[in-house]
Amino acid sequence: MSAAKTNSGRFFEDYRLGEVIQHAVPRTVQGGERALYHMLYPAQHALHSSDAFAQNCGLAESPLDDMIAFHIVFGKSVPDISLNAVANLGYAECRWLASVWPGDTIRSSSEVIGLKQNSNGKSGVLYVRTTGTNQHGAVVMQFVRWVMVRKGDLDAPAPDTVIPELAGVVAASDLVIPRGLDFTEYDFPLAGEPHRLGDYKTGEIIDHVDGVTLTEAEHMLATRLWQNTAKVHFDVTSRPDGQRLIYGGHVMSLARALTFNGLSNAQFVVAINAGAHANPCFAGDTVRAWSEVLDTAKTDAPGVGAIRLRLVATKGGAVGALRGVDGKYLPDVLLDLDYWALMPL
Amino acid sequence: MSAAKTNSGRFFEDYRLGEVIQHAVPRTVQGGERALYHMLYPAQHALHSSDAFAQNCGLAESPLDDMIAFHIVFGKSVPDISLNAVANLGYAECRWLASVWPGDTIRSSSEVIGLKQNSNGKSGVLYVRTTGTNQHGAVVMQFVRWVMVRKGDLDAPAPDTVIPELAGVVAASDLVIPRGLDFTEYDFPLAGEPHRLGDYKTGEIIDHVDGVTLTEAEHMLATRLWQNTAKVHFDVTSRPDGQRLIYGGHVMSLARALTFNGLSNAQFVVAINAGAHANPCFAGDTVRAWSEVLDTAKTDAPGVGAIRLRLVATKGGAVGALRGVDGKYLPDVLLDLDYWALMPL
Amino acid sequence: MSAAKTNSGRFFEDYRLGEVIQHAVPRTVQGGERALYHMLYPAQHALHSSDAFAQNCGLAESPLDDMIAFHIVFGKSVPDISLNAVANLGYAECRWLASVWPGDTIRSSSEVIGLKQNSNGKSGVLYVRTTGTNQHGAVVMQFVRWVMVRKGDLDAPAPDTVIPELAGVVAASDLVIPRGLDFTEYDFPLAGEPHRLGDYKTGEIIDHVDGVTLTEAEHMLATRLWQNTAKVHFDVTSRPDGQRLIYGGHVMSLARALTFNGLSNAQFVVAINAGAHANPCFAGDTVRAWSEVLDTAKTDAPGVGAIRLRLVATKGGAVGALRGVDGKYLPDVLLDLDYWALMPL
Structure with missing residues (x-):
């Protein structure tokens, strides 16, 4: 039997500061995923429900729900980042940078931006900045998360401790507004x-x-x-x-x-x-x-x-x-x- | 805490005869909703399953199942009509007037056509005619329903009793046939x-x-x-x-x-x-x-x-x-x- | 009451060697069905997940998962073949012959290629070759399956026994490769x-x-x-x-x-x-x-x-x-x- 063919995940000592990991399996999303989102969650926000409403707000059509992009970009990182994670500790500096439209194909990669072995020597905290891009290479979203990851080899040396400086809050001036968005004709009764x-x-x-x-x-x-x-x-x-x-x-x-x-x-x-x-x-x-x-x-x-x-x-x-x-x-x-x-x- | 931001629903005394209520959140439906309908129900009627079958019956493609239109138009009316309803009492004069095609955006509104306070003074029967329209303003369906709604303020005066005259049966001559429908080349074996x-x-x-x-x-x-x-x-x-x-x-x-x-x-x-x-x-x-x-x-x-x-x-x-x-x-x-x-x- | 309107399924004595049965209800599949496949199964193979990946392999877009074609072609045969089946005994000579693309309409038919009444006289083994075709008449897949079917009338005469010769294995030279498929630029990291x-x-x-x-x-x-x-x-x-x-x-x-x-x-x-x-x-x-x-x-x-x-x-x-x-x-x-x-x- 060959266990070597399957992915048993990385351990804490397998990560190197500055390393960029390309996550596998790009994913094309379409109107079907939008329909599913409305089935799985009681999602009713009008901009993600109606093309006509979105067009009235300056957009070409209704983009996919923001959380769809988050889940896909996050999900792709799981096999490389958190398969041996003990806990998902936090998020920071998460921004949506470009809308995801039906037909877009999303990819995901993560850069190791921090490492700190725990004092018990059995695990460590891994900080990654994960980036989702579309088929044109544009970044659709980015976030930092940190997870506690087990060590596979307890004798592996501890890396130099690097804890990234992270903004406690994304500044309002750093928010990226979807291109073309215009709420001057916003229809409040239709929105709810x-x-x-x-x-x-x-x-x-x-x-x-x-x-x-x-x-x-x-x-x-x-x-x-x-x-x-x-x-x-x-x-x-x-x-x-x-x-x-x-x-x-x-x-x-x-x-x-x-x-x-x-x-x-x-x-x-x-x-x-x-x-x-x-x-x-x-x-x-x-x-x-x-x-x-x-x-x-x-x-x-x-x-x-x-x-x-x-x-x-x-x-x-x-x-x-x-x-x-x-x-x-x-x-x-x-x-x-x-x-x-x-x-x- | 602000409860004022959320919708606690209307009570019987909040409705006025002749009032038209625009329901919130238009909804765009596509092929994804069709696929979901086939997953959620054992739906097999050929006209809603196959574009080729629908084209053989004179239609451009397979329209969305009639019940999808009903559920969307009905669902949108719930927050305004039946959030405080004790019972959904009946339906009448429900007709489908235009097919819903993939890509259409459906809106819903209701007109109050009847009011009758119950003798116990605690609730009343509300009659509404609910109308679904598409992004072109065409009516896709219409139905009357009546529900028993609680009073919020038991001291509110009873409205004049108005019970609408409703047809017991939609006359066959009033049925609206989807435009172009032609069953002369109907394929019975394929239909089942x-x-x-x-x-x-x-x-x-x-x-x-x-x-x-x-x-x-x-x-x-x-x-x-x-x-x-x-x-x-x-x-x-x-x-x-x-x-x-x-x-x-x-x-x-x-x-x-x-x-x-x-x-x-x-x-x-x-x-x-x-x-x-x-x-x-x-x-x-x-x-x-x-x-x-x-x-x-x-x-x-x-x-x-x-x-x-x-x-x-x-x-x-x-x-x-x-x-x-x-x-x-x-x-x-x-x-x-x-x-x-x-x-x- | 009329039981005559509904399908109670065929019994063993109702099948004739060489008979071709057209199964009911063609089905159009689209991106919605692809999305559902990813929701129902942990499907991650890149060619069925990403249009961009498929294009990099010489295809116009990502075709629908092969098993979607199988399930639809198989499912349509159930009312005519296996409604009164005691057991699904085996499969052979199953090949995918043309990709199924979003928008295709699939039909299904089965030819009776073998019959053998069991010695107990109460059932028999039915062999069928089931074929799925698209809206252009092209065969998208074909398989043989054999099922044990109950007799409805135990006095019905046994048919002549015919057991089809079936290949134990589809020869590698008989495999049909999707048109245009080219793995010379295959991206292994993206594939996983x-x-x-x-x-x-x-x-x-x-x-x-x-x-x-x-x-x-x-x-x-x-x-x-x-x-x-x-x-x-x-x-x-x-x-x-x-x-x-x-x-x-x-x-x-x-x-x-x-x-x-x-x-x-x-x-x-x-x-x-x-x-x-x-x-x-x-x-x-x-x-x-x-x-x-x-x-x-x-x-x-x-x-x-x-x-x-x-x-x-x-x-x-x-x-x-x-x-x-x-x-x-x-x-x-x-x-x-x-x-x-x-x-x-």
Whole structure:
């Protein structure tokens, strides 16, 4: 038998600072993936639902949901980055740089930008900047994530510690607005709510009300669609408790879709400043979401503002409750995501 | 916290006779939605399965299944019409007026055509005529439904009672035949059965034989696809019994698809005369269907006839059994739908 | 009530040697079906995932996965061939002859090529050659399968026994290479693995490592998508044990997709030499796969070789373990498939 033919993943000592890893299997996305996104998530934001609405906002047609690009670019990195990961520790400096249109083919690569072996000598923290490009070579999105990765050979020497300097928040001036976007003719009734950027105040908390009870089939369909094949999501024998861990990105998409009720006009996700998967999520959990307005800003595009939001997904607990007195996430908190979206002024 | 940003739905006293409500979020449908329809339902009618078959019947390509238009137009009306509904009481005067093609964008609006407060003063019956239009402003379908809606303020005055006059049956002469439809070259073997309109006799009952056992994941995927986000379908905490109620339209599509076995040539649903969701449906139920031929008629289109059918979906019980001696639906009856379809002469 | 309108399936005595049966309901496939395939299976082979990758291999765009053609052609034959089948006994001489492109419409027909009544007089073995054609009349694939079919009338005379001569293996020289295919510029890193045909040795066994735990919803969605409506897959009342039998083709697609890990470059399935569904498969089973290299061959296309593989899907047991000392399949073996795929030299 040849185990040599299959990929058992890289270990911490296999990464070199500055190394660029081309991830396998480019993926063409089309209208079919858009339809699936509407089936898998309660996604209703009008710009991703209607070509006519998108055209009224200056775009050629409705681009694919921003999270589709994220999931594909992320999913392709899994076999090279996180197959032997113990934990997905954080995100930073995530920006969407070009829209993904039906027919585009997405590729993904990652550069190693930081390494720090843990003091126990058994694992280390790997920092990568992952980039998605389309068939024209244009960058469609980029993000930094850091993961804890096991060492395969405990005797391998520790690399020099390099921890990258990362922005705590993407500056509003660094947000990239989809080319042509114009909200001056924005149709609020069609979009679902009358609230414009000026109606949201920093510190305001919005309860998105709706909840979705998760099933095994749905999270596996979604995770598989993005060609993310990490075992823990699909194989009941891969965790001691016999449960299939739900892909953190599934919770991100679900929570973002739930924000429609209260944030119908937060039309594009253009940056993620930070993100944490606070607790694991399993089938049977009923997921709800609340948001906190963190900031607002103007942009150069006509009628287009930016809103910075904290999006929290939970499986219970009070709206607005995030951390305990010990500073740790409450046990019912699933996701804490800090992002920028675009909204009509 | 701001609850004001989210939609808690309208109450009975919030509706005014003659008011027209534009429902939010237009939706573009494409081939992806067609593929999903074939995955979610055992849909096999040839005109909606094959471009080549549709072209042989005078159409440019295969239009989207009639029920896709219904579900989208209906789903969009839910946040404005039935979020606080106690019950969906009935349908009438439902007609498909123009085919929906891949690439079309569908919008939905409803006119309040009737109001009647209940004698208990706690709720009332709301009658609306809901209209779906495409990106060219053409009406693709229209239907009347009436729902019982809770009052939010029990002290609000009762409106004048207006009950609209509704046709018990859409007259055959009022059916709209898809433009260009021509069944003179109809290929019966490819369609699946040799039976033409003349082979069906009024009063005839057809057992469609096949059954499908429902799962939670499938009904949620389907309901979500049509952007129908009513809580009871998705959130186990929203009903006292902890069950997710299956969207009545899911049962309609499933039952219609099951009629393929015995009614392969009933190719288009062009009108719904009346409909009742007789009993709730839950995951685990095994759904079967039977039909009764109610009428047949000619149309002006070449080779095209119309057949009026009663479609009954059940989770058990004898074929043909509909009501008990008390006149009420038997407990195993899920759906009683009276509709017109087109069939080759 | 009229049972005469519905199809209760053919019995063994209803088939005549040489008879050609046109199966009903042509089916148009598009990008939506491709997206669904990626959602239902962990399919990652680059040629079916990326238009850009396919273009780099000399093709106009990414054709639909080979198994989509198989499932559609097979599914259409079910109502005429295997509705009253006791068992699906085998496959032979299966070849893919033309690619299926988005927009193609597939039809299916079967010729009766063999009949042998069983000695018990209650059933017989039916051999058919099933052919799928596209809207231009070109044959896209063809396969022989044989099934055991019940007799409806036990007094019906036995037909003359005719057992067709079938090739044990499709000769490498009979494989049809997709027109234009050229692997001379093949991008191994993008495809996922560096292994070319010369790296695989006859007798080598590959453990594909990954496992997928099955759910009811997913196998029903997949089976329904191919318009295969055999009752046992959908209706819990159709088997004495109350379980839904998983369509054998679902296991084939799943196992083929799992081979990506170790056989990333086995890009097209071009022939099936033989196949057996060794044991039934149910929701809850965790499916894994292993492969044995049976042969390699050259082809006339530039840079394109062929690899003959045994693909075994299991729900447990050791890699490489296939049959017991009694020569019978081990109880954990689900599928034993002997096929040819194309691989860069």
